[in-house]
Amino acid sequence: MLEQNSLVEYGARRVIITITCVFCALLEVVDTTIVNVALNDMKGSLGATLNEVSWVITAYAIANVIIVPMTSWLSQQFGRTNYFAASVILFTVSSFLCGNASGIGELIVFRFIQGLGGGALLVTSQTIITEIYPVEKRPMAQAIYVLGVIVGPTLGPPLGGYIIEHSAWPNIFYINIPVGIIATLLTLMYVKSPKYSEKRKPGEVDWLGIGLLTVSVGSLQYVLEKGQEEDWFSNTTILVLSIVAVLGTFLFIWRELVYKYPVVELRVLKDSNLRIGVILSFIMGFGLYGSTFVIPLYTQSILHWNAFQAGMLMVPSSLMVAFMMPVVGKLIQGGASQKLLITGGMLIFFLFCLGCYGIMTPNTSGDDFFWPLMLRGVGMGFLSVPVSVMSLSTLKGVQIGQGAAFTGMLRQLGGSFGVALISTFISRQNMAHRSTLVSKLDIYNPDVQHRVAQLKGGMIAKGMAPNVAEKTALTMLDGTVSVQATIMSYMDVFIMIGGMFLVCVPLVILFVKRSKTKVSLADAAGH
Known part of the structure; x- marks a missing residue:
C-alpha cells in the first residue's frame, strides 16, 4: 500500500503538475477526433482507399482501450513517474513518425503505438491530479482534469479543419511534439512516484491475463469500429471477432478473479x-x-x-x-x-x-x-x-x-x-x-x-x-x-x-x- 499524504503538493509545484497532467490528457483526447477531418487528404497523398484510411482512427482506439485497464498495474511495475514520462515520450515520438509516414501501413502502425502511449496519459493524469490535492480540494482537482477530457473531443475537429485548410495533414501530428517535450521534462522534474509495496517478478506477471485482455478488448473495439461498415454479423470476420470478444472477456474475468497477482484488480x-x-x-x-x-x-x-x-x-x-x-x-x-x-x-x-x-x-x-x-x-x-x-x-x-x-x-x-x-x-x-x-x-x-x-x-x-x-x-x-x-x-x-x-x-x-x-x-x- 502507498502512503497518500506524502504525495500531496502545494503552491507552484502543484500548479505545474496540474497543468502538465491536463495538457497530457487534452493531447490524448484531441488526438482521438482531430484525425477525422484529415482522412480525405491522407487518402489522396498516401494512395489509400477509404476503408484503409479509416484504420488510422480504429488502430488508435483499439490501442487506447487495451492499455487503459493495465495502467495502474504498469505504474506499480515501473514506478508512476517513469511510466508516465515513458508514455509521453512514446506518444511524442510516434506523433513525429505518424507525420513522417510514407505509406498507409506505416501510418496505421504508428497510430497504434501512439494509442498505447496516449491511453496511459488519460488515466495516469487523473490519478496524479487526485493524489497531489488534499482530500477536501479533490472535487476542484477533478473539475480541472475533467475539463480537458470533455473539451478535447470538441476541439479536435475545428483544430484539424483549420490545420488542413491552411497547411498539410502531417502538421496534425507535429503540433503534439513541442507539448510532449515540455510535458516529459516537467514530469521528470516534478511528478513524484508513490512507494508501492512490491513489484512482480517476471514469473509472477499475469501474462495470460494481459493476453486475454488484449485479445478480447481489441476484438470488441474492432467490431464496434468496423461493424456498420462490414454489415455486422453477415460478415465472417465480425462474427468470429464478436465470439472471440465474448469468450475472451469471460476467460479474462475468470483469470483475474482466481490469479494471485492479477493485471487488473477487478x-x-x-x-x-x-x-x-x-x-x-x-x-x-x-x-x-x-x-x-x-x-x-x-x-x-x-x-x-x-x-x-x-x-x-x-x-x-x-x-x-x-x-x-x-x-x-x-x-x-x-x-x-x-x-x-x-x-x-x-x-x-x-x-x-x-x-x-x-x-x-x-x-x-x-x-x-x-x-x-x-x-x-x-x-x-x-x-x-x-x-x-x-x-x-x-x-x-x-x-x-x-x-x-x-x-x-x-x-x-x-x-x-x-x-x-x-x-x-x-x-x-x-x-x-x-x-x-x-x-x-x-x-x-x-x-x-x-x-x-x-x-x-x-x-x-x-x-x-x-x-x-x-x-x-x-x-x-x-x-x-x-x-x-x-x-x-x-x-x-x-x-x-x-x-x-x-x-x-x-x-x-x-x-x-x-x-x-x-x-x-x-x-x-x-x-
Missing part, C-alpha cells in the same frame, strides 16, 4: 460508488461522443458546412463546460449532494436532446443550435465532476488508480459503442423513414402532381427540354425525400440518447450512497 468493483460510476461513465461517453458525432454530421450533410465550421459550432458548448467546472467543484467542496448534481445533469442533458429533436428541419441554421448546445454544456458540467469524484471518493491508495482506469476505459468504450450504434441506427432508421415517405408519394395524388408540375415548369422556364425537366423534377423530389429521411433519423438518435440519460435518473437516486465507513469527498469538504 475486486475494486466491490465498491458500490465505483460500480455506479463505471456505468455512468459509459453512459456519459455514449452521450458525449454520440452528440459530438451527430451534430457535425448534420451540419455537414444537410447544411453543407466544412469541417472547421462544424467544429466551431461546438466551441460555445465547451466554453460553457469550462465555466461550469469550477462552479460545480466549489459546490461539491461546499458539501452539495453529488446525487443531486448528477440527477440534475442527467435531466439537463435529456432537455438538450429534446431541444435538438425539436429544432431539426431542412432549414435549421447553426444559430438554432446555440441554446440547446449551451444546455449540453451545463449538463456535462453537472455530470462530469460529480461522477468522477463519486467514483473515486471511497477508494484509497492504489485503488484510486485502479478505479480511474475502470472509469476511463468505460468512458472510451461508451464513446465507441455510441458512435458504432448511432451510425448503424442512422442507416437503419434512414431506410425505414425513406420507405414510409416514399409510400406517401403517390404519383396519382393531385398534390404530388402539382409539385412535380411546379418544379418542371421552373426548369422549362430556364430553357430545359420538357422530358429532361420532368426527370430533373422527379430527381429533386427524391432528393427532398432523402433529406427528410436523414433528418428524421438524426431526430431519432437524440430521442435515443435522451432516453438513456432519463433511464439513469432512478439508478442514481436509488444506488448512489454516501459511505458511512469511509469519508466521501463531499463530506470531507463539509467538515
Whole structure:
C-alpha cells in the first residue's frame, strides 16, 4: 500500500503538475477526433482507399482501450513517474513518425503505438491530479482534469479543419511534439512516484491475463469500429471477432478473479460508488461522443458546412463546460449532494436532446443550435465532476488508480459503442423513414402532381427540354425525400440518447450512497 499524504503538493509545484497532467490528457483526447477531418487528404497523398484510411482512427482506439485497464498495474511495475514520462515520450515520438509516414501501413502502425502511449496519459493524469490535492480540494482537482477530457473531443475537429485548410495533414501530428517535450521534462522534474509495496517478478506477471485482455478488448473495439461498415454479423470476420470478444472477456474475468497477482484488480468493483460510476461513465461517453458525432454530421450533410465550421459550432458548448467546472467543484467542496448534481445533469442533458429533436428541419441554421448546445454544456458540467469524484471518493491508495482506469476505459468504450450504434441506427432508421415517405408519394395524388408540375415548369422556364425537366423534377423530389429521411433519423438518435440519460435518473437516486465507513469527498469538504 502507498502512503497518500506524502504525495500531496502545494503552491507552484502543484500548479505545474496540474497543468502538465491536463495538457497530457487534452493531447490524448484531441488526438482521438482531430484525425477525422484529415482522412480525405491522407487518402489522396498516401494512395489509400477509404476503408484503409479509416484504420488510422480504429488502430488508435483499439490501442487506447487495451492499455487503459493495465495502467495502474504498469505504474506499480515501473514506478508512476517513469511510466508516465515513458508514455509521453512514446506518444511524442510516434506523433513525429505518424507525420513522417510514407505509406498507409506505416501510418496505421504508428497510430497504434501512439494509442498505447496516449491511453496511459488519460488515466495516469487523473490519478496524479487526485493524489497531489488534499482530500477536501479533490472535487476542484477533478473539475480541472475533467475539463480537458470533455473539451478535447470538441476541439479536435475545428483544430484539424483549420490545420488542413491552411497547411498539410502531417502538421496534425507535429503540433503534439513541442507539448510532449515540455510535458516529459516537467514530469521528470516534478511528478513524484508513490512507494508501492512490491513489484512482480517476471514469473509472477499475469501474462495470460494481459493476453486475454488484449485479445478480447481489441476484438470488441474492432467490431464496434468496423461493424456498420462490414454489415455486422453477415460478415465472417465480425462474427468470429464478436465470439472471440465474448469468450475472451469471460476467460479474462475468470483469470483475474482466481490469479494471485492479477493485471487488473477487478475486486475494486466491490465498491458500490465505483460500480455506479463505471456505468455512468459509459453512459456519459455514449452521450458525449454520440452528440459530438451527430451534430457535425448534420451540419455537414444537410447544411453543407466544412469541417472547421462544424467544429466551431461546438466551441460555445465547451466554453460553457469550462465555466461550469469550477462552479460545480466549489459546490461539491461546499458539501452539495453529488446525487443531486448528477440527477440534475442527467435531466439537463435529456432537455438538450429534446431541444435538438425539436429544432431539426431542412432549414435549421447553426444559430438554432446555440441554446440547446449551451444546455449540453451545463449538463456535462453537472455530470462530469460529480461522477468522477463519486467514483473515486471511497477508494484509497492504489485503488484510486485502479478505479480511474475502470472509469476511463468505460468512458472510451461508451464513446465507441455510441458512435458504432448511432451510425448503424442512422442507416437503419434512414431506410425505414425513406420507405414510409416514399409510400406517401403517390404519383396519382393531385398534390404530388402539382409539385412535380411546379418544379418542371421552373426548369422549362430556364430553357430545359420538357422530358429532361420532368426527370430533373422527379430527381429533386427524391432528393427532398432523402433529406427528410436523414433528418428524421438524426431526430431519432437524440430521442435515443435522451432516453438513456432519463433511464439513469432512478439508478442514481436509488444506488448512489454516501459511505458511512469511509469519508466521501463531499463530506470531507463539509467538515
